[in-house]
Amino acid sequence: MISFKNVNKWYGDLHVLNNIDLEIAAGEVVVVCGPSGSGKSTLIRCINRLEPIQEGELVVDNMAVHDKNTNMTKVRAEIGFVFQSFNLYPHMTALQNTTIAPIKVRKMKKADAEELGRETLARVGLKDRIYSYPAQLSGGQQQRVAIARGLCMNPKIMLFDEPTSALDPEMIGEVLDTIKMLAKGGMTLVVVTHEMGFAREVANRVVFMDDGHIVEVAPPIDFFTNAQTERGKAFLSSILSH
Amino acid sequence: MWSFYFHELMRSLPFFMKGVWMTVAVAGLSLIAGTVVGFICGIIRAGRNKILRAVIGVWVDIVRGTPFLVQIFIIFFILPGAGIELDAFSAAVIALSNLTASFICEIVAGGILSVPKGQREAATASGLSQYHQLRFIVLPQAMRTILPPLVGQYVLSIKDSSVVSAIGVVDITRVGWFTVQRIPEGIMVFGLVGLLYFAICYPLINLSGYLERRMTVMTIRL
Amino acid sequence: MLENFNFRVIWEYMPLYGQCFFATLWLSALSLLGAVLVGILACGMRLSQSRLLSWPAGIYIESIRSTPLLAQLYFFYFGLPSLGIMLPEWVTGVFALTLNSGAYYAEIIRSGIQAIHFGQIEAGISSGLSYFQRMRYIVLPQALGMTVRPMLGQAIVLVKDSSLLSLISIMELTRAGQLLTSERFMPAEGFLTTAAFYLVIYYLLKAFSNWSEKRLIFKEAF
Numbered sequence: 212m213i214s215f216k217n218v219n220k221w222y223g224d225l226h227v228l229n230n231i232d233l234e235i236a237a238g239e240v241v242v243v244c245g246p247s248g249s250g251k252s253t254l255i256r257c258i259n260r261l262e263p264i265q266e267g268e269l270v271v272d273n274m275a276v277h278d279k280n281t282n283m284t285k286v287r288a289e290i291g292f293v294f295q296s297f298n299l300y301p302h303m304t305a306l307q308n309t310t311i312a313p314i315k316v317r318k319m320k321k322a323d324a325e326e327l328g329r330e331t332l333a334r335v336g337l338k339d340r341i342y343s344y345p346a347q348l349s350g351g352q353q354q355r356v357a358i359a360r361g362l363c364m365n366p367k368i369m370l371f372d373e374p375t376s377a378l379d380p381e382m383i384g385e386v387l388d389t390i391k392m393l394a395k396g397g398m399t400l401v402v403v404t405h406e407m408g409f410a411r412e413v414a415n416r417v418v419f420m421d422d423g424h425i426v427e428v429a430p431p432i433d434f435f436t437n438a439q440t441e442r443g444k445a446f447l448s449s450i451l452s453h
Numbered sequence: 454m455w456s457f458y459f460h461e462l463m464r465s466l467p468f469f470m471k472g473v474w475m476t477v478a479v480a481g482l483s484l485i486a487g488t489v490v491g492f493i494c495g496i497i498r499a500g501r502n503k504i505l506r507a508v509i510g511v512w513v514d515i516v517r518g519t520p521f522l523v524q525i526f527i528i529f530f531i532l533p534g535a536g537i538e539l540d541a542f543s544a545a546v547i548a549l550s551n552l553t554a555s556f557i558c559e560i561v562a563g564g565i566l567s568v569p570k571g572q573r574e575a576a577t578a579s580g581l582s583q584y585h586q587l588r589f590i591v592l593p594q595a596m597r598t599i600l601p602p603l604v605g606q607y608v609l610s611i612k613d614s615s616v617v618s619a620i621g622v623v624d625i626t627r628v629g630w631f632t633v634q635r636i637p638e639g640i641m642v643f644g645l646v647g648l649l650y651f652a653i654c655y656p657l658i659n660l661s662g663y664l665e666r667r668m669t670v671m672t673i674r675l
Numbered sequence: 676m677l678e679n680f681n682f683r684v685i686w687e688y689m690p691l692y693g694q695c696f697f698a699t700l701w702l703s704a705l706s707l708l709g710a711v712l713v714g715i716l717a718c719g720m721r722l723s724q725s726r727l728l729s730w731p732a733g734i735y736i737e738s739i740r741s742t743p744l745l746a747q748l749y750f751f752y753f754g755l756p757s758l759g760i761m762l763p764e765w766v767t768g769v770f771a772l773t774l775n776s777g778a779y780y781a782e783i784i785r786s787g788i789q790a791i792h793f794g795q796i797e798a799g800i801s802s803g804l805s806y807f808q809r810m811r812y813i814v815l816p817q818a819l820g821m822t823v824r825p826m827l828g829q830a831i832v833l834v835k836d837s838s839l840l841s842l843i844s845i846m847e848l849t850r851a852g853q854l855l856t857s858e859r860f861m862p863a864e865g866f867l868t869t870a871a872f873y874l875v876i877y878y879l880l881k882a883f884s885n886w887s888e889k890r891l892i893f894k895e896a897f
C-alpha cells in the first residue's frame with residue numbers, strides 16, 4: 212500500500228530522511244516513534260507530499276508520489292491526514308469542516324455530503340456537536356472532528372501525526388479509541404505517537420526512527436521487551452520513565 | 454464684512470457640491486480599481502512565485518517611497534511624453550488607483566500570511582485545489598485581518614485624492630482654492646472644505662474602528 | 676522617452692537638488708520633532724480623566740484624521756493672514772505638518788500604551804516593583820517595542836507629505852522638480868530625480884525600522 216525505496220530528503224544541509232526503506236501492507240497498522248527531531252513528522256508528511264522528497268521512490272496505492280507529474284489531488288483523496296494541532300477551519304462548523312473537501316474535491320452534492328458528514332461525525336461520537344464551531348469544542352472533540360474530516364473522503368489510508376500530544380490527559384483516551392475503531396475496521400494506518408499502550412494493543416509493527424534513519428522495525432511486543440539497538444533501548448527507557 | 458463673505462460662501466455652495474461630486478468620482482473609481490488590483494497583487498505577493506513576489510515588492514516600495522504629489526506629476530507630465538495622452542481626470546484616477554492598489558496589496562498579503570500554515574496544510578491534505586484553498590479556507594480567515602486596515606486605507610485614499618487638485622482637477626480642495634481667491638476668508642472657506650471631507654471620512658474611520666474591535670473579539674473567541 | 680533622458684541637465688541642477696534635499700530633510704526633522712511632542716501631549720490629554728482635557732484632544736485628533744493634509748495646509752496658509760497673522764511660508768508649512776502628524780502620533784502612542792495588558796502591571800505591583808520600575812521595565816519597553824514600526828512609518832509619511840509644501844512655494848525636493856519642469860520643460864528629468872531622492876530617504880528609514888525592530892525584540896527577550 213505504501214512503499215518507501217531508498218528515500219532521501221534534505222532541508223538545506225540537514226539530512227532529515229536518510230535512505231528510508233519501508234513497506235506497509237494494506238490493512239496494516241504501523242506506529243512510528245523516536246526522539247524529537249528524528250524525522251517522524253517528515254516521514255509521514257512525505258506520504259501525501261506535504262513535503263516533497265529529493266531522492267528515491269515513494270509509491271502509494273500504485274501511484275508514484277515521488278513523480279512530479281503525478282496528480283496529487285487523486286493521491287490525497289485516498290489519504291486522510293490528522294495533525295497534532297488539529298488544524299480545523301475556525302470559520303466553519305464541525306459539519307462544514309467535514310463536507311468542504313467531499314463537495315469541492317469529490318464533487319459530491321451538498322445534501323449527500325452533509326448526510327455523509329453527519330454519519331461520520333456520529334461514528335466518532337459527535338452526533339450532537341455537528342453545528343458547533345471548533346472554538347466551542349474541547350481539544351478531544353476537535354481532534355475527533357479532524358478525524359471525521361479525514362474519514363469523509365473515504366480514504367484507504369489514514370495518517371496521524373502525534374494526534375494526542377496536544378491534548379489534556381483525560382481526552383487522550385477518547386481519541387485513541389476512535390483510532391482503534393478504525394484499526395479494527397481494517398484501514399491502513401500510520402500513527403506517529405509515543406502512546407506505547409496504544410501501540411502494543413493495535414499496532415502490527417513499530418518503526419523506531421532516530422536522526423533521519425529507520426533504526427528498528429519490529430512487532431510491538433518484540434520492540435518493547437527486547438529492543439535490538441542501544442538507541443532503541445535508550446529511547447524506551449526515556450519514555451517509560453515518565 | 455464677515456457676514457457678507459459668509460453669504461457669498463453660501464451662494465457658492467453649488468460649486469462646492471460639484472467639487473464633492475468630483476472627489477467622490479475620483480476616489481470612488483480609484484478605490485474600486487485599487488481594490489481589485491490590490492487583491493490580485495496581494496494574493497500573488499503571498500504566493501510562491503519568487504520572481505513575481507520580488508517584482509511586486511519593488512513596485513510597492515517605489516509607490517510607498519515617493520510622495521503622491523510626485524507620482525501624479527510623473528503620470529500627468531511624463532506619460533504624454535511616452536505617447537499616452539491623458540486628461541487631468543484620467544491621470545488622477547490612474548495615480549490614485551496605483552497608490553491605493555499598492556497599499557491594499559500589502560494589507561492583503563499580510564492578511565493571507567497571518568493565516569496559520571496548518572490551515573493550508575490541512576486543506577492540501579484533503580486534496581483541495583490551490584484556488585479552493587484560497588477561496589474557502591484562507592481568504593475567509595484572512596478577511597478578519599484585512600478588513601479594518603482596508604477601510605482605513607479607503608479613508609487615506611479619499612484624503613489623498615485632495616492632492617489631485619494640483620494638476621487642476623476641480624475637486625473639493627480645488628474649489629476651495631478658487632473660492633479663496635474671491636472670498637479672502639481662508640478659515641471660513643477651508644473650514645467648509647474640511648467639513649465636507651469630514652462628512653465623508655469620519656463615518657468610514659468609525660467603521661474601521663468598529664470592524665477592528667469586532668474582529669479582535671471574534672478572533673479571541675475563536 | 677528615456678532614451679533621450681538628459682543627464683547633463685540633472686547634473687546642472689544638482690546643486691539646487693542638493694540644497695532642496697537638505698531643505699526637505701530639515702523641514703521634516705523639525706516637523707517630526709514637533710509632531711512627537713504634540714503627539715505625547717495630545718495622547719496624555721486624551722487619556723486623562725478630566726473631560727476638559729480629553730475632549731479638546733479628541734476633537735483635535737479626530738478632525739485632523741478626517742481631513743486631508745492639503746486642506747489643512749491651505750486652511751493655515753490662507754486662514755492665518757485673514758486673522759491678521761503673517762508668517763513666512765515655511766513656518767506655516769512646518770506648523771501644518773506638525774499639527775497633522777501630531778494627531779497620528781497621539782494615536783500611535785495611545786495604542787502602544789493600551790496594548791499592554793493590565794495584568795502585567797498588576798504582576799509588577801505584586802512583585803513589589805515601584806511605579807518608576809514598572810514604567811521602566813514593563814510598560815515603556817513594550818510600548819516602545821510595539822510602536823517603533825508605526826512611529827517610523829509615520830516619519831516616512833511625514834517626509835512624503837512635506838512635498839505638499841511645494842504647493843505653497845516652499846523650496847524643497849518637489850519644488851526643484853517643478854522648477855526644472857517649468858524652466859526647461861523637462862518633467863521626466865525633473866520629477867524622476869525628485870522621486871529618486873525621496874526613495875533614498877525611504878530606504879534609509881525602512882532599513883532603520885527593520886534594524887531597530889530586531890534590536891528591540893532581541894532586548895525584550897531578556
Ligand SMILES: Nc1ncnc2c1ncn2[C@@H]1O[C@H](COP(=O)(O)OP(=O)(O)OP(=O)(O)O)[C@@H](O)[C@H]1O
Pocket residue numbers: 222225227245246247248249250251252253254
Ligand atoms: N520546514 C523545515 N525546514 C527546515 N528544517 C525542518 C523543517 N521541518 C522540520 N525540520 C527539521 O527536520 C528535522 C526533523 O523534523 P520532524 O518534524 O520530522 O521531527 P519529528 O521527529 O516529527 O520531531 P517531533 O517529535 O519534535 O515532532 C528536525 O531537525 C527539524 O528541525
Ligand SMILES: [Mg+2]
Pocket residue numbers: 251252253372373
Ligand atoms: Mg513531529
